Amino acid sequence: MSRIGKKAVPVPAGVTAEVAGQTVKVKGPKGALSFDVHELIAVEKTAEGGISVTPRDESKQARSLWGMSRTMISNLVTGVSKGFEKKLEINGVGYKAALNGKTLTLSLGYSHDVLFPVPEGITIQVAGQKQDQIIVSGIEKQRVGQVAAEIREWRGPEPYKGKGVKYADEKIFRKEGKKK
Template sequence: MSRIGKLPIKIPANVDISCSGPDLTVKGKFGTLHNTIPDAIGIEEIDGSLIVNVKDNTRSNRALHGLYRTLINNMVTGVSEQFQITLNLQGVGYRASVQGNSIILNLGYSHPVELVIPEGISVEVVQNTTINLKACDKGNLGLFASNIRSWRPPEPYKGKGILYKGEIVKRKAGKSGKK
């Protein structure tokens, strides 16, 4: 049995969970999320909390136990509180702006980079160098943040690039001159 899979999932008051066959739907203040649960995983609601069980105790089913418990917990947390990722632009002339349904990044290239904001993700730019991303789906939020970051990952010599909030870039010494 998975240690994480055994933990109950507390359901907040403003979250509705419905399970019809393998389809799980979680509705809350910030949106609705859907997921398909395999037949080997069972879900029970007891006293305002969800318990995820394994029906058949095989190796592959035990491997899915903790995974689906975490996925369901992220769905409940996302629709009740939302997830947030903050990106910082470090570099001379690096800036971002939101125009309609896209984010425009000036990252030192000869052209601005324009990325379409996916459905369900809200983007806020603070002081041209800080990007706040919010969404109820943790997977899509992380994927979009890594897509933005892939245009200028942090480099160790000058420390320039797109960094996550609180990330520290370990700096390297540059070339030393001839002796």
């Protein structure tokens, strides 16, 4: 039994959820999203206004899709009501970020600046006194995480001095350098 799947997804005030067959559509103050649920999973609106997810049979695949489907629907509701954000930090001498229109310019120690076009539906802010913090936000959790991972990929943190781009909550395992 899925402990997550048993719980109904609550729909807060200001958000409307609609179940049509296997498609769940959610509209809120930040936008609208939809998700197509697998055929092995039954989706229905509850009397309290939430969305309940149950497997159609007891197969291994249906049980494994049960919790994932509930979490995806929960992410839709959270995305259109609050949104998601990932914070990145840039460490290193001369490493910085700047936002020019729809392009993020990263100075990461290469001979050239890295130009990263901001995808549609994603907002990027550059913060910090030294322009060393990047905040990626949007309504789709997967896209926010993917964009943050693509930015981090340009220069991941190295273990000796910790230089590079890292997530704000990431702990870098530091190595000891050479000894004389």
